[in-house]
Amino acid sequence: MRLLVxxxxxxxxxxxxxxxxxxxxxxxxxxxxxxxxxxxxxxxRNLTLYHSGCRPxxxxxxxxxxxxxxxxxxxAEVYRRxxxxxxxxxxxxxxLARVIDRIRPDVVHSLEIQHAGYLTxxxxxxxxxxxxxxxxxxxxxxIYLFGRLDAHEPLIRGVLAxxxxxxxxxxxDVCLARAFGFRGTVLPVFPNSGGxxxxxxxxxxxxxxxxxxxxxxxxxxxxxxxxALVGIRALERCADLLxxxxxxxxxxxxxxEVAIAAELFSKSTGVxxxxxxxxxxxxxxxxxxxxxxxxxxxSISDAISTSLLEALVMGSFPVQSFTxxxxxxxxxGVTGLLVPPDDPDVVEAALRRALTDDGLVDGAAVKNGLLxxxxxxxxxxxxxxVGIYRTVAQEAGGRT
Numbered sequence: 001m002r003l004l005v006x007x008x009x010x011x012x013x014x015x016x017x018x019x020x021x022x023x024x025x026x027x028x029x030x031x032x033x034x035x036x037x038x039x040x041x042x043x044x045r046n047l048t049l050y051h052s053g054c055r056p057x058x059x060x061x062x063x064x065x066x067x068x069x070x071x072x073x074x075x076a077e078v079y080r081r082x083x084x085x086x087x088x089x090x091x092x093x094x095x096l097a098r099v100i101d102r103i104r105p106d107v108v109h110s111l112e113i114q115h116a117g118y119l120t121x122x123x124x125x126x127x128x129x130x131x132x133x134x135x136x137x138x139x140x141x142x143i144y145l146f147g148r149l150d151a152h153e154p155l156i157r158g159v160l161a162x163x164x165x166x167x168x169x170x171x172x173d174v175c176l177a178r179a180f181g182f183r184g185t186v187l188p189v190f191p192n193s194g195g196x197x198x199x200x201x202x203x204x205x206x207x208x209x210x211x212x213x214x215x216x217x218x219x220x221x222x223x224x225x226x227x228a229l230v231g232i233r234a235l236e237r238c239a240d241l242l243x244x245x246x247x248x249x250x251x252x253x254x255x256x257e258v259a260i261a262a263e264l265f266s267k268s269t270g271v272x273x274x275x276x277x278x279x280x281x282x283x284x285x286x287x288x289x290x291x292x293x294x295x296x297x298x299s300i301s302d303a304i305s306t307s308l309l310e311a312l313v314m315g316s317f318p319v320q321s322f323t324x325x326x327x328x329x330x331x332x333g334v335t336g337l338l339v340p341p342d343d344p345d346v347v348e349a350a351l352r353r354a355l356t357d358d359g360l361v362d363g364a365a366v367k368n369g370l371l372x373x374x375x376x377x378x379x380x381x382x383x384x385x386v387g388i389y390r391t392v393a394q395e396a397g398g399r400t
Contacts, residue, residue: 001399002027002103003389004132006096006120007111008034009051012282013139013306014111015043016194020378020385022046031099033116035092040064050099093122101129106398107389109135110163111192113142114152117159124162133396135388136163138303139192141225143168143176144323145301157181165392167192169304170325187388193306194385195378196286201313204283205290210315210365211358214247216351217288217295217316219307220254220262220275227298227321227341228258232265234296234347239269241355250288252276252307289314293361294354298341299323308336313372315365319350329371335364 003021007014009032018028028047040049046063096119100108108131110116117136124131136159146152160166160182167187168174174186206213218235222228228251235242235249242249249271251262259275266273276288289295295311295318302324311318312329318336320326330336337350354361390400 001107001389001393002029002105003107003109004029004031004100004103004105005109005111006031006033006116007109008032008115009044009049010041012041012043013193015041017111017192017385018047019043019045020194020382021389024386026389029099029103029105031096033110033112033119050095090122090126093119094126096120096123097126097128100127100132104129105132106393106396106400107135108132109137109389110159111137112139113137113156113159114146117142117163118155121155121159121162133165133392133398134163135165135167135187135392136160137192138166138168138173138177140303141301142303143173143180144303145225147176147180153180167388171328172325173303188384190381190384191304191306191309191376193309195381196309196313196372196376198313198373198377200283201286201290201372204287205314209358210293210317210361213291213293213316214245215288215292216242216247216249216355217292217307217311218249218251218262219295219297219305220251220258221299222255222258225299225301226255227300228255229261230342230344230347231296231298232258232261233344234351235271236265236269237344237348238351238355239271241352242271243269245355247293247355248272248274250274250276250292252280252285252288253278286310286314289316292316294319294351296347296351297321297324298339298347300341304329309372309376312368313376315369317354317361317364318368319347319354329375330368335367335371 003026022045030047031050044064048065050067110120147156157180160177160180164184165187166177166182169191171189218231220228254275262273289310295316297305297307298321300323305324308318308320308326321341322338323341326338332338339347339350393400
């Protein structure tokens with residue numbers, strides 16, 4: 001099978017998804033949905049990457065072939081002069097259309113809508129040859145948030161009108177896609193980041209009851225959607241409990257303003273705070289969740305938050321904003337707590353319950369562990385990812 005994926009080439013989510021099919025012997029091509037100085041994710045394997053410029057690949061990259069301008073030793077200014085044509089409107093769409101016409105993939109798959117989906121839509125209208133079957137995957141806030149914005153709604157409707165297959169990780173987003181006019185085939189709903197190595201996870205979990213743990217994890221996103229600063233404020237209001245019981249707070253994926261707020265929180269309350277470096281390997285992030293009593297994630301919009309799934313797998317009690325589709329994974333008040341993303345009072349109350357109710361967090365860890373075995377095992381999800389491509393290619397009479 002020849003597979004063309006349009007996606008962010010520096011994204012760990014892209015790397016994790018493609019890792020599920022990297023060993024199939026397929027001819028996999030990756031066209032970056034964002035054209036800039038590309039930091040190639042080191043976990044890519046066995047694919048061809050198209051680029052206008054990229055930094056050197058890390059030592060773990062295996063079998064990555066490059067198609068583009070070599071800029072490893074050129075200054076940014078020289079690079080921009082030599083490939084200034086990339087600034088011409090529509091250049092990237094024409095480039096993608098030429099690649100599609102030339103390599104004739106059996107399947108085109110856009111991972112994410114606002115960059116990859118829009119780019120693929122534009123390229124489809126420029127292709128000279130019949131367009132291959134197109135899978136459009138919805139990430140995070142792609143429809144749930146952007147679909148409510150005037151500038152994005154017609155583009156989203158355009159993508160969903162033109163693609164034949166749609167994938168997402170929430171039943172909520174299936175309903176939204178239909179409401180936006182999608183009439184094609186909905187593919188199985190499961191996490192876009194793939195599954196977890198549950199054997200490895202078990203080795204990383206701290207032994208003993210979750211209620212004995214003395215760490216709180218905070219996702220540090222602060223952006224158009226992330227609300228980590230609300231989490232900092234709620235933790236500040238819980239400082240009496242945190243300090244008296246000897247808790248530490250770990251903040252990962254921290255935006256600069258969140259790192260500053262976390263340091264000030266620590267100085268004013270005496271609660272130790274650790275800022276987890278952004279380059280920390282995924283296994284170490286999992287291990288931190290495996291040492292945590294509670295994991296807090298707040299955003300005004302998301303699909304299934306990967307950090308929530310990490311908490312479920314590692315036994316940490318999730319306190320999650322209800323604006324993600326967390327209600328499709330946890331039972332509010334039993335296996336986690338759902339909170340509004342912008343209300344520190346409610347978040348504080350949820351954290352206090354998670355910090356004081358030992359029976360709640362220990363019972364949730366057992367139930368969430370069973371759920372992870374049923375729905376998050378990599379050995380179950382990988383065949384599903386492979387099966388999606390085989391099904392789409394077979395229906396179109398392509399190679400498998």
